[in-house]
Amino acid sequence: MVKQTIQIYGRIKPTKKNTTVYSVDNEEQTGAFLEFLVPRDLADGFVNNKRECYRFRFLKVFDQAVEQEEVFENIAKPVADSVLAGYNGTIFAYGQTGSGKTFTITGGAEHYRQQYGFTTHISYLEIYNEMGYDLLDSRHEASRLEDLPKVLIMEDPDQNIHLKNLSLQQSANEEEALNLLFLGDTNRMIAETPMNQASTRSHCIFTMHLCRREPGSATLRRSKLHLVDLAGSDRVSKTGLSGQLLTEAKYINLSLHYLEQVIMLCQRRNRSHIPYRNSMLTSVLRDSLGGNCMTTMIATMAVDRRNLDCKEGLHTESISTCRFAQRVALIKNEAILNEELDPALVRHTHTHTHTHTHTLTALHQSLQPPFKPQKHAFMCQSLRPDSPHISRPKIDQQMSCSEN
Numbered sequence: 001m002v003k004q005t006i007q008i009y010g011r012i013k014p015t016k017k018n019t020t021v022y023s024v025d026n027e028e029q030t031g032a033f034l035e036f037l038v039p040r041d042l043a044d045g046f047v048n049n050k051r052e053c054y055r056f057r058f059l060k061v062f063d064q065a066v067e068q069e070e071v072f073e074n075i076a077k078p079v080a081d082s083v084l085a086g087y088n089g090t091i092f093a094y095g096q097t098g099s100g101k102t103f104t105i106t107g108g109a110e111h112y113r114q115q116y117g118f119t120t121h122i123s124y125l126e127i128y129n130e131m132g133y134d135l136l137d138s139r140h141e142a143s144r145l146e147d148l149p150k151v152l153i154m155e156d157p158d159q160n161i162h163l164k165n166l167s168l169q170q171s172a173n174e175e176e177a178l179n180l181l182f183l184g185d186t187n188r189m190i191a192e193t194p195m196n197q198a199s200t201r202s203h204c205i206f207t208m209h210l211c212r213r214e215p216g217s218a219t220l221r222r223s224k225l226h227l228v229d230l231a232g233s234d235r236v237s238k239t240g241l242s243g244q245l246l247t248e249a250k251y252i253n254l255s256l257h258y259l260e261q262v263i264m265l266c267q268r269r270n271r272s273h274i275p276y277r278n279s280m281l282t283s284v285l286r287d288s289l290g291g292n293c294m295t296t297m298i299a300t301m302a303v304d305r306r307n308l309d310c311k312e313g314l315h316t317e318s319i320s321t322c323r324f325a326q327r328v329a330l331i332k333n334e335a336i337l338n339e340e341l342d343p344a345l346v347r348h349t350h351t352h353t354h355t356h357t358h359t360l361t362a363l364h365q366s367l368q369p370p371f372k373p374q375k376h377a378f379m380c381q382s383l384r385p386d387s388p389h390i391s392r393p394k395i396d397q398q399m400s401c402s403e404n
């Protein structure tokens with residue numbers, strides 16, 4: 001088991017304007033610091049009556065000039081390596097609208113390219129206005145949102161979460177996986193808002209389900225990698241949204257509130273009850289937040305002037321994103337190696353042992369006194385695939401989010 005707190009990184013979106021309101025100090029040993037400096041006398045006659053310096057600690061902060069490749073090497077590669085080894089992984093981006101979450105998670109369409117070759121199952125879930133949709137339904141290419149299959153959350157008696165109607169698509173190589181990402185992105189809810197021309201108005205979870213078999217071994221390792229692009233918080237009063245955009249913003253803010261609530265409670269030593277069930281997002285990310293997963297968060301920040309809070313001259317949104325990240329950094333996860341006996345092999349062994357037992361029984365029945373092959377019968381029982389000692393995979397049409 002690997003016990004690890006959620007790893008937090010920061011990323012500043014590039015801006016053409018010269019900004020001196022923040023500074024980044026990436027020190028190898030002590031981690032990195034991001035500092036927001038707010039002068040007493042602000043432009044436009046505003047005066048800052050609050051603190052002048054806000055300092056936040058991250059593992060590393062990627063400043064404006066840092067390219068996607070470097071972000072990938074530092075953040076995504078270690079997570080991908082653990083997923084390949086058999087642990088669950090999650091990378092999620094959090095930040096205000098327009099701060100670069102979607103860009104960071106997807107790299108922008110021009111970065112979709114082939115690098116490795118591996119086979120996996122993929123699902124792409126969209127949570128829009130608290131409803132789940134399957135973005136990879138092949139019958140509904142580029143369709144309207146209402147036409148996409150609705151994904152429902154089901155809970156089994158052991159309180160494991162299952163997502164009904166979320167398809168799992170096998171991809172034989174990276175090109176197929178990228179096509180699925182592209183198909184899902186085409187189906188996402190995107191709208192133009194005052195803060196972002198192509199604002200993604202939903203939470204999206206692109207999941208790779210990997211299955212790895214050690215050569216010559218009877219065990220399988222199953223792991224999942226969630227790439228989570230959250231919808232950005234909108235300050236409704238500031239951006240003057242109305243109609244559908246306002247409804248969306250209310251749902252987004254409410255689900256981010258529930259996410260924050262779960263994070264607040266997860267960081268406590270005594271985790272008696274965590275209200276994961278309050279929202280679909282927290283239900284699906286249950287493993288990632290305080291469970292069986294290695295989780296990394298990227299806090300994205302935009303530092304243009306228009307992102308300033310006009311009244312106070314503060315980077316209020318960036319500061320609250322950093323505060324959120326500091327709380328996330330306190331959450332301890334316990335990732336385990338998701339190893340199980342290969343059910344196919346177990347079935348084979350069962351049949352084989354069964355036949356062997358029958359042969360022995362027949363042989364011994366012909367002898368006197370009658371022979372009872374109890375030991376073999378016990379072996380048969382303990383190797384049955386439905387034995388409670390053997391966990392079976394749940395790769396049907398559902399995505400399993402059980403805490404192992």
Ligand SMILES: Nc1ncnc2c1ncn2[C@@H]1O[C@H](COP(=O)(O)OP(=O)(O)OP(=O)(O)O)[C@@H](O)[C@H]1O
Pocket residue numbers: 012013014095096097098099100101102103104108196198199200201230231232233300
């Ligand atoms: N590191 C970056 N380098 C270059 N362009 C970027 C970078 N980050 C973001 N952008 C650009 O900034 C714009 C807004 O970014 P993006 O759509 O990723 O924001 P977001 O946080 O996902 O916003 P929302 O919550 O509204 O969906 C996009 O045009 C994107 O291409």
Ligand SMILES: [Mg+2]
Pocket residue numbers: 101102103198199200201229230231232
């Ligand atoms: Mg987005």
